Amino acid sequence: MRAQDILRSRPEGLYCPPGDFFIDPVRPVKRALITHGHADHARAGHGSVLATRETLAIMGLRYGEGFAGATQAAVAGQTLRLDGASVTFHPAGHVLGSAQIAVEKDGLRIVASGDYKRASDPTCAAFEPVACDVFITEATFALPVFRHPDPADEIARLVKSLQQFPERAHLVGAYSLGKAQRVIAMLRQAGYDKTIFIHGALATLCDYYESEGVELGPLAPATVETASAADFAGAVIVAPPSTFADRWARRFPDPVACFASGWMRIRQRAKQRGVELPLILSDHADWDELVATIRDTGAGEVWVTHGREEALVRWCEINAIAARPLHLVGYEDEGD
Numbered sequence: 360m361r362a363q364d365i366l367r368s369r370p371e372g373l374y375c376p377p378g379d380f381f382i383d384p385v386r387p388v389k390r391a392l393i394t395h396g397h398a399d400h401a402r403a404g405h406g407s408v409l410a411t412r413e414t415l416a417i418m419g420l421r422y423g424e425g426f427a428g429a430t431q432a433a434v435a436g437q438t439l440r441l442d443g444a445s446v447t448f449h450p451a452g453h454v455l456g457s458a459q460i461a462v463e464k465d466g467l468r469i470v471a472s473g474d475y476k477r478a479s480d481p482t483c484a485a486f487e488p489v490a491c492d493v494f495i496t497e498a499t500f501a502l503p504v505f506r507h508p509d510p511a512d513e514i515a516r517l518v519k520s521l522q523q524f525p526e527r528a529h530l531v532g533a534y535s536l537g538k539a540q541r542v543i544a545m546l547r548q549a550g551y552d553k554t555i556f557i558h559g560a561l562a563t564l565c566d567y568y569e570s571e572g573v574e575l576g577p578l579a580p581a582t583v584e585t586a587s588a589a590d591f592a593g594a595v596i597v598a599p600p601s602t603f604a605d606r607w608a609r610r611f612p613d614p615v616a617c618f619a620s621g622w623m624r625i626r627q628r629a630k631q632r633g634v635e636l637p638l639i640l641s642d643h644a645d646w647d648e649l650v651a652t653i654r655d656t657g658a659g660e661v662w663v664t665h666g667r668e669e670a671l672v673r674w675c676e677i678n679a680i681a682a683r684p685l686h687l688v689g690y691e692d693e694g695d
């Protein structure tokens with residue numbers, strides 16, 4: 360049995376012939392296993408979906424309850440038999456419910472890690488390294504220049520800015536699934552206990568995170584209609600980055616535009632977006648996390664996907680680990 364006989368790239372996504380299923384397919388398929396709820400990984404319209412309970416709930420909230428013909432909840436650490444293959448879900452530390460999927464046949468184990476990170480995140484279970492023969496890794500920030508700072512230090516910079524500019528609203532751009540809740544939960548960890556205002560697009564997912572025991576503290580809708588602009592002086596408002604261009608965002612008093620993203624490492628990106636306070640806060644592994652994780656898995660072979668494959672493939676080769684890019688189409692992660 361060769362690894363390519365267990366998992367291979369198809370136009371629909373990563374396919375397992377012995378188990379007859381796809382992982383994170385980008386087109387509707389009969390049987391899908393899904394790593395996490397971000398839109399490019401979790402799509403509606405599959406015949407059946409196997410995912411963690413949280414990912415199924417998130418898909419239900421985003422697509423409506425009829426998002427798949429049938430669903431089955433995968434429990435972390437429990438092995439399931441799917442035709443000729445065994446699968447086990449393990450936490451990926453990316454967003455609530457995110458999982459790596461280990462696929463095994465005849466003693467050969469491949470781990471498809473989906474998106475992952477190793478940095479601390481109070482909103483989801485931490486990544487667990489899984490020993491395997493082949494490790495499939497993402498490569499969003501796979502260049503040595505990408506080294507994410509300590510997340511707590513980035514949140515401390517936001518808190519400091521709030522103290523420095525008590526008359527200005529702080530408008531924090533954060534993706535609606537994962538990053539927004541992480542920013543809020545980390546502000547609470549840092550001792551920020553005032554009401555945090557959220558854009559309407561975040562309400563459902565924030566409610567869901569809270570129902571799963573992630574404490575977000577007092578939240579209120581950031582609607583200017585029901586409050587005067589002055590009420591937002593010195594306030595934190597969290598919103599999807601796409602809303603910054605809306606009229607909605609211009610109503611707040613002299614806002615400090617902040618953006619929580621791994622891409623904020625690149626000054627030019629922050630500048631282009633008019634971001635005054637870039638917060639380098641990523642839900643993806645940086646270069647050091649990627650190479651540490653490859654070593655942790657003990658994999659003799661690595662398949663690299665979702666991003667900058669070349670540098671990581673090269674690093675593997677230098678370190679005597681077989682590696683190749685795995686070309687999967689249709690992924691542009693919504694949470695960075």
Ligand SMILES: [Zn+2]
Binds near residue numbers: 692
């Ligand atoms: Zn993701």
